[in-house]
Amino acid sequence: MKFLQKNWLILTIVALVVAMVLIRTYSPGSFRYDAVRWASSSADGSNLISVDQLAGLKGQVLLVRLGETAEVPGQFKGRTKTIPPGEILNSENMREIRKNKGPVILVSGDTSVSARVWMVLSETGMKNLYILTSKSTEAPLN
Secondary structure (H helix, E strand, O other): OHHHHHOHHHHHHHHHHHHHHHHHHOOOOOOOOOHHHHHHHHHHOOOEEEHHHHHOOOOOOEEEEEOOOOOOOHHHHHHEEEEOHHHOOOHHHHHHHHHOOOOEEEEOOOHHHHHHHHHHHHHOOOOOEEEEEOOOOOOOOO
C-alpha cells in the first residue's frame, strides 16, 4: 500500500501512456501504413480502368468526379457524385463512398489528381477503387 501511495503519480502517467498507445494502435479511423501493399496496384497499373472496361463492371458503380472539370462518359452521368479533391476525407463523403456496393471510379480532368485521391483513399483501407483513364488498359481488374 505504501508503494502505491508513494508512486501514484508515476503509475498514473504510465497507465495513461499505455491507454493512449492502445487507443492509437486499434483506432479504426487511422491510415494504414503498408505502403508496399497499397502502392503495388498503382505500380502495375491494375488500378486504372478505361471507358470500355467501365461498361463491363458488375455491381453498383459509383463515379466520383473530382472537381467540376472532370468529364464523365454519357452513359454513366446518372451514377456520379461531384466532390472537390480537398473535401474527399469529409465524413459525409467518406460514408457515401464506403456504403457503395461496388467499384468506385475516380474521374478527374488531371490524372495526377485522381492518383493522389486514390492513394489517400487506399491508405484509409478502401478497396475496389479505380482511376478512369482515356487510354485502353490491358491490366486485369481485381
